[in-house]
Amino acid sequence: xxxxxxxxxxxxxxxxxxxxxxxxxxxxxxxxxxxxxxxxxxxxxxxxxxxxxxxxxxxxxxxxxxxxxxxxxxxxxxxxxxxxxxxxxxxxxxxxxxxxxxxxxxxxxxxxxxxxxxxxxxxxxxxxxxxxxxxxxxxxxxxxxxxxxxxxxxxxxxxxxxxxxxxxxxxxxxxx
Numbered sequence: 001x002x003x004x005x006x007x008x009x010x011x012x013x014x015x016x017x018x019x020x021x022x023x024x025x026x027x028x029x030x031x032x033x034x035x036x037x038x039x040x041x042x043x044x045x046x047x048x049x050x051x052x053x054x055x056x057x058x059x060x061x062x063x064x065x066x067x068x069x070x071x072x073x074x075x076x077x078x079x080x081x082x083x084x085x086x087x088x089x090x091x092x093x094x095x096x097x098x099x100x101x102x103x104x105x106x107x108x109x110x111x112x113x114x115x116x117x118x119x120x121x122x123x124x125x126x127x128x129x130x131x132x133x134x135x136x137x138x139x140x141x142x143x144x145x146x147x148x149x150x151x152x153x154x155x156x157x158x159x160x161x162x163x164x165x166x167x168x169x170x171x172x173x174x175x176x
Contacts, residue, residue, distance in 0.1 A: 007095065009102045012049040012061070017041075019058030020051060027085035032172070037083065039169040040065050048079065048106050052086070052095045060086040062099040064107060065169070067116055069137060069162045076156055078114035079107055080166055100127050104150065113156035116149045116164050124148050136161020142175035 012020060024034040040046045045065045052060030064079040081103065086095045104127060107115055116132065117124050118141055129148035132139065135157050139147045147164075151157055166174070 007052055007054050007059070007098065009050055009052050009098055012051050016051050016058055020061045023058055023061050023085050023087055024083065026087055028083070033083040033085065036169055037063055040167070043167070043169065045167050045169065047110070048103055050099055050103055052099055059090045060095040060099050062103045064103060064115065065167055068165045069114070069158060070165070076113050076158060078116065079112050081115050081117040082119070104152070108152045113153045114149055114151050116147065118143055118146050119148070121145055121148065132164070137164055138162070139164045140166060140170070140174040
């Protein structure tokens, strides 16, 4: 995998919104993810939101939003990774990987306990994600193998497992 030589990763700024929207709309078949990101921003539910920039242009974006894992009286707060998007013209060049690595570094630095993701196991396992089922975790989306967790603070996950609950912005994707 080739890495982009003049790429920088940084926190999203308000003036990046148009570029982020363009990345999301080009990387996904519908505008659902672009609308999700707008809702998460509006609700101040995007504690980590990064862009990949090349030559002054946004070419990738990653967002992490709050997730709670709980069962009985035990509840732990972490983050959910997603969406992750890269312009089609820049995919396969290490942009997404750089965004994930930097995002996980920032999440760890900020003291978050864990990060969960729904995505391709072959892609996310290289960053330290493991099947959520190994930790006794379930999710609201009705997926199994694609639901993974990366424990940033060792021993932070409830030993008895539990349900990962995402914010209300994810309601359209939840199984009822």
